Amino acid sequence: MTTPLLLDALLPALTEWLPEQRWFAAKDRTVAAVRFVGHQEITPADAVPAVEHAVIAVSFTDGGPEETFQMLLATRPRVSGDLEHAVIGAVGDRMVYDGLADGEVSRLLLSMIVSDTTVGTLRFVPEPGVEAPVVGPGRPLLGEQSNSSVIYGERAIMKLFRRATPGLNPDLELHRALGRERSGEVAPLLGAIEGVLPAEEGEHADRGPLPMTVAMLQSYAANSADGWSMALTSVRDLLAEGDLRPDEVGGDFAGEAQRLGKTIASVHIELARGLGSDRLGSDGVAAVADWMLDRLDLAAAAVEVVAAQRDEIARVLQGVRAADGLLVQRVHGDLHLGQTLRTPRGWLAIDFEGEPSRPLHDRVRPDSPLRDVAAMLRSFDYAAFHQLAEWETGAEAPAYLQRRAQEWADRNRSAFCDGYAEIAGADPRDQLDVLRAYELDKAVYEVLYETRNRPNWLAIPLRSMARLVGDTAGA
Numbered sequence: 001m002t003t004p005l006l007l008d009a010l011l012p013a014l015t016e017w018l019p020e021q022r023w024f025a026a027k028d029r030t031v032a033a034v035r036f037v038g039h040q041e042i043t044p045a046d047a048v049p050a051v052e053h054a055v056i057a058v059s060f061t062d063g064g065p066e067e068t069f070q071m072l073l074a075t076r077p078r079v080s081g082d083l084e085h086a087v088i089g090a091v092g093d094r095m096v097y098d099g100l101a102d103g104e105v106s107r108l109l110l111s112m113i114v115s116d117t118t119v120g121t122l123r124f125v126p127e128p129g130v131e132a133p134v135v136g137p138g139r140p141l142l143g144e145q146s147n148s149s150v151i152y153g154e155r156a157i158m159k160l161f162r163r164a165t166p167g168l169n170p171d172l173e174l175h176r177a178l179g180r181e182r183s184g185e186v187a188p189l190l191g192a193i194e195g196v197l198p199a200e201e202g203e204h205a206d207r208g209p210l211p212m213t214v215a216m217l218q219s220y221a222a223n224s225a226d227g228w229s230m231a232l233t234s235v236r237d238l239l240a241e242g243d244l245r246p247d248e249v250g251g252d253f254a255g256e257a258q259r260l261g262k263t264i265a266s267v268h269i270e271l272a273r274g275l276g277s278d279r280l281g282s283d284g285v286a287a288v289a290d291w292m293l294d295r296l297d298l299a300a301a302a303v304e305v306v307a308a309q310r311d312e313i314a315r316v317l318q319g320v321r322a323a324d325g326l327l328v329q330r331v332h333g334d335l336h337l338g339q340t341l342r343t344p345r346g347w348l349a350i351d352f353e354g355e356p357s358r359p360l361h362d363r364v365r366p367d368s369p370l371r372d373v374a375a376m377l378r379s380f381d382y383a384a385f386h387q388l389a390e391w392e393t394g395a396e397a398p399a400y401l402q403r404r405a406q407e408w409a410d411r412n413r414s415a416f417c418d419g420y421a422e423i424a425g426a427d428p429r430d431q432l433d434v435l436r437a438y439e440l441d442k443a444v445y446e447v448l449y450e451t452r453n454r455p456n457w458l459a460i461p462l463r464s465m466a467r468l469v470g471d472t473a474g475a
């Protein structure tokens with residue numbers, strides 16, 4: 001590999017391979033062409049395995065904007081067994097494959113972080129003052145995720161960010177800030193790989209080289225369960241017991257929801273302490289409302305049911321203007337139950353990247369902590385109605401099940417707010433109009449997200465959108 005000629009020989013195979021990958025976040029578009037915009041050798045080209053970091057730009061048949069992604073490409077003269085599924089194609093006398101699938105490659109990356117190595121434009125940096133993890137091979141994480149992670153013996157987890165975005169990734173930035181605050185609410189950061197998004201040439205020469213985050217290494221939270229799975233189990237227990245109430249069934253989640261509220265309030269306090277906070281005046285609040293309206297118009301342009309209710313939705317979003325001096329700070333930005341882990345000691349929040357489809361400058365903009373609270377309230381609705389969604393694509397689920405699901409959502413939303421208020425010193429429900437605006441903003445985003453990604457789930461945010469537009473009831 002490494003010479004542009006050899007890389008170019010891989011392009012036809014790569015064009016076929018990319019859309020099959022879970023992390024390829026443009027599955028609704030047809031790939032027209034792929035080109036390499038940068039590559040950096042990590043080992044010599046004749047090593048076994050040989051590894052390099054590559055940045056690719058993908059263009060689409062719709063003529064819309066390109067997307068850039070990063071990859072760790074590895075090569076060997078032959079691959080067998082466990083690596084066969086990761087093969088992209090053959091180039092010269094070597095097989096090229098996705099390097100993260102190879103335990104030897106992930107072992108090498110970890111050892112380079114631990115030993116603070118620089119190779120060309122790539123910096124492998126350990127987090128100052130933290131204990132170096134044991135070096136060993138990594139095991140790829142299987143399952144749903146937007147990026148790609150490998151786990152090192154239940155001690156550490158490394159995430160390769162798949163989008164090649166200039167600037168410091170907010171996931172790394174906020175974990176660093178929370179580490180400085182000695183937060184017990186996130187998994188400690190152990191290190192990172194930092195690189196450079198190369199300057200473009202020719203017709204794309206509109207910028208120079210820019211720093212970019214390649215990967216992040218964290219402590220692995222062993223023996224943990226994610227909040228989404230735990231909540232679904234609780235809802236399943238309840239729906240199976242048609243005549244019992246949420247507080248009467250075995251899997252009641254309200255205690256956990258309350259503890260989770262406390263954890264998120266602590267994260268907010270730590271973020272404000274570490275990175276500051278500000279109180280917006282009326283112009284600032286108007287800008288937040290305008291920004292929500294822009295998001296609404298984006299969704300309305302793509303989804304008819306949003307367009308049909310545009311004005312009613314806009315009226316509720318204007319509720320954010322009720323805030324008298326809205327307090328803003330850095331927040332998680334895409335909080336949901338799947339972004340939380342229950343360890344034997346308590347809850348952790350993970351994945352501070354923000355909403356994946358938003359541009360970086362939007363994701364790092366200070367916002368109200370109520371954005372995260374509202375997003376978590378949305379997640380309780382999702383968990384409650386997820387099992388009924390299949391029904392709702394065809395016939396309505398029986399009314400008694402809908403009532404039970406609603407009771408579960410109400411009970412856990414309320415427990416979460418109780419826990420949050422206990423630590424934050426202010427109850428999010430005291431600013432109902434603002435909270436409702438943030439919740440509706442998220443529900444509109446979800447309608448667009450589900451339309452594009454999981455049409456079977458669309459009924460869940462649609463139901464919430466109707467409730468938030470129609471009712472004035474509390475959280």
Ligand SMILES: Nc1ncnc2c1ncn2[C@@H]1O[C@H](COP(=O)(O)OP(=O)(O)O)[C@@H](O)[C@H]1O
Pocket residue numbers: 141144145146147148149157159187218219220221222224226338339341350351353
């Ligand atoms: N520190 C950690 N300890 C244990 N598991 C983790 C940790 N961080 C992430 N995970 C697991 O990895 C999955 C993907 O992580 P996440 O940061 O959400 O990646 P992505 O940005 O790709 O969505 C999570 O759902 C969780 O199961």
Ligand SMILES: O=P(O)(O)O[C@H]1O[C@H](CO)[C@@H](O[C@H]2O[C@H](CO)[C@@H](O)[C@H](O)[C@H]2O)[C@H](O)[C@H]1O
Pocket residue numbers: 146228334336337338351354355356375378379380382383446449
């Ligand atoms: O996890 P990501 O950062 O990729 O976030 C995106 O995908 C989420 C789904 O995986 C999506 O969350 C929505 O679905 C969840 C259930 O799967 C639910 O708990 C959330 O409340 C709901 O918003 C998230 O919005 C999207 O940005």
